Amino acid sequence: MTCGRVARACLFVVFALAACDASPPRRDILGTEKKLYSQFDEELIIRDFFQDRRDGVFLDVGAADPTVNNTTYYLEKHLGWTGVAVDAAPDYGILWQTQRPRTPFANYLVTDHAGTMDTFYKAGIRTLSSTQKDREWDGKKLDAEEIQVPSITLNRLLEDQGIERLDFLSMDIEESEPQALAGFDIQRFKPALVCIEAVDRVRPKIQAYFDAHGYRRIDRYLERDHANWYFEPVPE
Numbered sequence: 001m002t003c004g005r006v007a008r009a010c011l012f013v014v015f016a017l018a019a020c021d022a023s024p025p026r027r028d029i030l031g032t033e034k035k036l037y038s039q040f041d042e043e044l045i046i047r048d049f050f051q052d053r054r055d056g057v058f059l060d061v062g063a064a065d066p067t068v069n070n071t072t073y074y075l076e077k078h079l080g081w082t083g084v085a086v087d088a089a090p091d092y093g094i095l096w097q098t099q100r101p102r103t104p105f106a107n108y109l110v111t112d113h114a115g116t117m118d119t120f121y122k123a124g125i126r127t128l129s130s131t132q133k134d135r136e137w138d139g140k141k142l143d144a145e146e147i148q149v150p151s152i153t154l155n156r157l158l159e160d161q162g163i164e165r166l167d168f169l170s171m172d173i174e175e176s177e178p179q180a181l182a183g184f185d186i187q188r189f190k191p192a193l194v195c196i197e198a199v200d201r202v203r204p205k206i207q208a209y210f211d212a213h214g215y216r217r218i219d220r221y222l223e224r225d226h227a228n229w230y231f232e233p234v235p236e
Helices: 003-021 042-050 073-079 092-099 154-160 177-182 200-212 219-224
Strands: 057-061 082-086 117-123 144-152 168-171 193-197 215-217 228-233
Touching: 042 073, 042 168, 042 193, 042 219, 042 228, 057 154, 073 082, 082 154, 144 154, 168 177, 177 200, 200 215, 200 228
Parallel strands: 057 082, 057 168, 168 193
Antiparallel strands: 117 144, 193 228, 215 228
């Protein structure tokens, strides 16, 4: 074989290897797709981050309704993801059993301790139920029924469900996020993406938690979702 032919053969091998290693271009899911289920643009942001990756594992904390204004329904229905839903309001249990039977629903108040019965205020507007007694909505005091709910930490919940890794954590529990994070070993389960409701009163504690555990906020998503913050691990 001549030197020219050898050189051409080498170049062919180099280009072939480069083609195999090249990652597919990122899809502009945020700019081209429409949300189907989430309240805001959470669904599109999550899809954009994972680029519609299939067969991941999620944990939906403060899951509420299984299909309406839900951040994990698209992942399960269209991408084959599996996971666990947890909410302190027991009324949602039957909806999850009938509408999303593949996803186990756990009726717990997620906090920094486990094994107690804790007070929870189930509001007439179910999505505004919380651990706070006197909450207002639109300038009016919320009507709420006081109930007792078993407590659990995220660590215990994941262990009980046999989950050893997470791809996505969604958390919306009406200003109780810092207490739930205190019972979560994020460096053990290492979710690739966290979507967490971040109202003004708890934002400093949320930011401090993620700063302390090697996560950074994804600021490019802030303009598309004013209710939630998104975090990912800082690259090593």
